[in-house]
Amino acid sequence: MENPIREDRDQVFEESLEKIFDLLKEKKYFLARDEILKYNAADIAEMLEEISDENGIRMAVILFRLLPKDTSVDVFSYMSTDDQVDIISEITEKETSSIVEELDFDDKIDILEELPANIVNRILEKTPKNERKQINTFLNYPENSAGSLMTPEFVSLKKDWTVVEALEHIRDVGMEAETVYTLYVRDNSYKLIGIVSLSKLVVSSKDTRMGDIMKTDFVYETVTTDQEEVSEDFKKYDLIAIPVVDKEQRLVGIITVDDILDVIEDEATEDIERMAGVIDMNKTDKKYLDISVWKHTLNRLPWLVILMIAYIFTGLLVKSFDAKLEEMIILVTYMPLVMGTSGNTGSQSATLVIRGFSTGDLETDDWYRILWKEVRVGVLVGLILGGFNFLRIYFLDREPWTLALTVSLAMGIIVILSKVVGSMIPVLVRKMKQDPALIANPLMDCISDALALSVYFLLALKLLHL
C-alpha cells in the first residue's frame, strides 16, 4: 500500500535509530538521550529494544537510566515482559522498586509474575500492607483467567450519588484509574448492580442519581472465566471494558479492551503453532528469537516423536505389500503423489473446522452440516484431481490405462476420505472438551498417509490383479 505519510514516519524513526546507534558508538550518551526523547513512550520502548538487540542490554540500560523518571516508567510499561526482566536484572534494587511502584496495577502484576521470587519478596516488603495483600491475591489467579487479566484500578460509584457528586469523585480518583469511560455502580455491600458510561454522565442533568441512569443488563465476567471466553464477549458486545466479579458478585476488577487485543493475537498464535505441531511446553509468550535452542527443540519434539512411532505402522503396511511392489515397482513412483495429496486435502479441512471453532463460527452440533459439506467438496475435488491424473498418467507418462485408473481412482477416494476424517477428528476432539488445534497437522498427515496407502494398495491388488 502506498502511504507517503506513514512511510515518512517509519523512515524518520529508522533515521533517528541510526543516529542513536552512531551516538552510542561515540559514547555521546546525553545526545543519544536527547534524540530518543523526541519520541513518545511506545516508540522509545521499541528503540531501546532495537538497541538491546544490536548493542546488548547494558547499552539499552545506560540510555534507559538517563530518561526522566516519569518517562522511564511509561517506557518500561510499553516493553515486553522479557525486556522488562532484562532491564531489572541490570538496574539496582532501589531503581527497580521505584519503577514497579509507579506501574499500573495490571502491569505490576505481569512483571511480578515473571521476576524471581527473592526480588518479588523484596519489592513487596516495601509495599504498603493493603496493596501487598491485593497483589498476593492477584498473583494467585490461574493463568489465562479473567482474574489474571483484570486491574483493580476502576472507579466505582454509589447508587444514590448525583451526577455532580459522581463527577467530583471521578476528578478525585480518576487519574489513578485504568478507565473512567465506564463507571461501576455498587450497593452498600459492594455488589455490582449497574454501569454508567462517562458520556451518559456528561450529558445528564446535574442532580440525576446514578440509580436512575445506570444500565442494569450489563455483561460481566467472574475471576475464573477463561480469557478466550472474555475475548469472545468483547467481540460480541463491542465493549471497551468488562467488570469482573467474585463468587459473591462483588466487583473486584475490570478488564479493558487494550489487554484483549494481545489475548486475541496470542490465542491465534497458539492455534497456529499447535496446528503446525509446535507445542509451547513452557507456556511463555516469548518471541521466536528470545526462545533458546533447547526450548525450541523441546517444543517441536513431541509431535515428531509421536509421528516417528506412528510411521512404524505405516512402514509395516508398506512392508506387507513388499512382494507385490517388487513385482510392479512403478507403483512406488506414485506413492509421494498419493500421500502428499491426501495429507494436504486433510489438513485443509481440519484447518477450516478448527479455525471455525476458535472464532465461534462453528459448533460441534453442526457436525452433520460440516460432514455433508466436506463430502460434496471431496467429491468435486476428487473428480477433478482424479480426472487430471488419469489423463497425465495415460497420455503423459504413457502407462497402461489400468495403472492410470488405479492411481486416479485411489486419488478420488482418498480425497473424499481425507476430507471426512480431517473434518470429523477436530469435532470429536472438541466433543471430548480438548483443544482441537492439538490434533496437529503432523497427526493428520500420518493418519491420511496410512489411509491413502491402504486404499492405493488395495485398489492395485484388485484392479491390477497382483
Next chain:
Amino acid sequence: MENPIREDRDQVFEESLEKIFDLLKEKKYFLARDEILKYNAADIAEMLEEISDENGIRMAVILFRLLPKDTSVDVFSYMSTDDQVDIISEITEKETSSIVEELDFDDKIDILEELPANIVNRILEKTPKNERKQINTFLNYPENSAGSLMTPEFVSLKKDWTVVEALEHIRDVGMEAETVYTLYVRDNSYKLIGIVSLSKLVVSSKDTRMGDIMKTDFVYETVTTDQEEVSEDFKKYDLIAIPVVDKEQRLVGIITVDDILDVIEDEATEDIERMAGVIDMNKTDKKYLDISVWKHTLNRLPWLVILMIAYIFTGLLVKSFDAKLEEMIILVTYMPLVMGTSGNTGSQSATLVIRGFSTGDLETDDWYRILWKEVRVGVLVGLILGGFNFLRIYFLDREPWTLALTVSLAMGIIVILSKVVGSMIPVLVRKMKQDPALIANPLMDCISDALALSVYFLLALKLLHL
C-alpha cells in the same frame, strides 16, 4: 474452566432459545417476541441467527419485524453482514431504508458495500445530498484500508474553545458520535492539530482552552493505510481510537478499537487458512457453513493442482531410482517415514517464522539469526530422531546396520535441511514483498518430499553400494 455464573448464563440462553423454537412451532409469535426481548441486542442478534439456521430466514424475519423499531436497528447492527443481506432480501424496501438510515455510519457503509447496486441506489435516492456524497466517498476507499474501516462520526473541537464550550458541544453532538472519549482538535482549515481525552477534559478547570490541554504527539493514519498496519498501531500504542486524515492532513474519520478486534481475528484467520493451502478466492469473510460447496472447492483447488504438478517431478525422481529400489525393496518401507518427518519439521519452522512476521516479532533483517537458530535446533532434533531410528531399525526391525545407518543418517540430514529451507523460504517471499503465508504448507511438503527422497536415495547409493 469452572465458572458457575457464566455457565448459568449460557444455560439460561439455551433454555430461552429452546422455548422460542417451541413457541415459533406453535406460531405463538408474540410470546416468542416477549421471550427474546428479555435479552440485549447482541444476544437477540445471535438468537435470530440460530433461528434462521434452524427454521429458515423467513421465521427469523417474522420475529425481527415484531421487535420495537429502536431495538430492531440495534439488533440489525450486531448481525453479520451475511445475515443482514438475508434480512434485507426478505423485508420491504421501505423497512430497509428506515433501518439503514438509523445505522451508525460505518455499519451503513459495510451493509451498502454488500447490497446489490439497484437497492443501494434506491436507498441513496432517499438520503440527503450531503450524506449521499459522503457515503459515495466512503464506498470508494480500497478494501482493507483505513478509509474503509473509519467512521465520520467523531467530535471535533476548535483550538480556542474552553472546557465549558467543549462540554456543551459534546452534549449537543456527542450522542451521534462513535466515541466521545477522544476528542479531536482542529484549526480553521480543518487540519487535525491535536487530541484531548474526555477524562482530561473532565478533570481540567472550566476556562482552560483546548489548545493548552491537547496532546500534539498523537498517532494517526491516512485513508490508504492497510488495516494490518492500523491494528499494529492499536496494539503498540494501547489506543481506543485513531484519527484518519487525508492527504491535506484534514481529519476525515476515526477508527475505534472494537472494529480492530475483528480485523485482528480476520487477519489471523487469513494467515491460518493460507498456510493450510486454502486461498479465499472471493475475498469474503463468510463463515464456513455459509460458503457454497463450489466456492469451498475453488478455494482449495489451486494449491492441490500446483501440488499435483510438482509431484510429477517427485515421481520422476523416484522413477529414476526404480531399478535400485527393485533390487532393495526394503528401502520403500521407510519412504513414508522419511517424507513425513521432513514435511513436518519443515512446516514447524515455516509456521513459526511466518507467524513471527505477522505479529511483528520478526523482521527479514533477522534472517541470519533465524538461520542460526534453526540450524542448531535442526542438529539437535536430527540427532535425536536419527538416533532413535537407528536403534529401532537395527534392534526392532532387525535390518542390517548399514540400512539402519542409511535411514537414520538421511533423517538427520533431512531434518536440518527442512528446517533451513522451511525457515528461509518465508524470509525470501517477504523480501519480495509478498505475504509469506501464501507459501503454504502444501508447497513446503512437496519441496521437502523432493529434498528428502533425493538425500535418502543418494545416501542409499553410497552406503549400500547399490
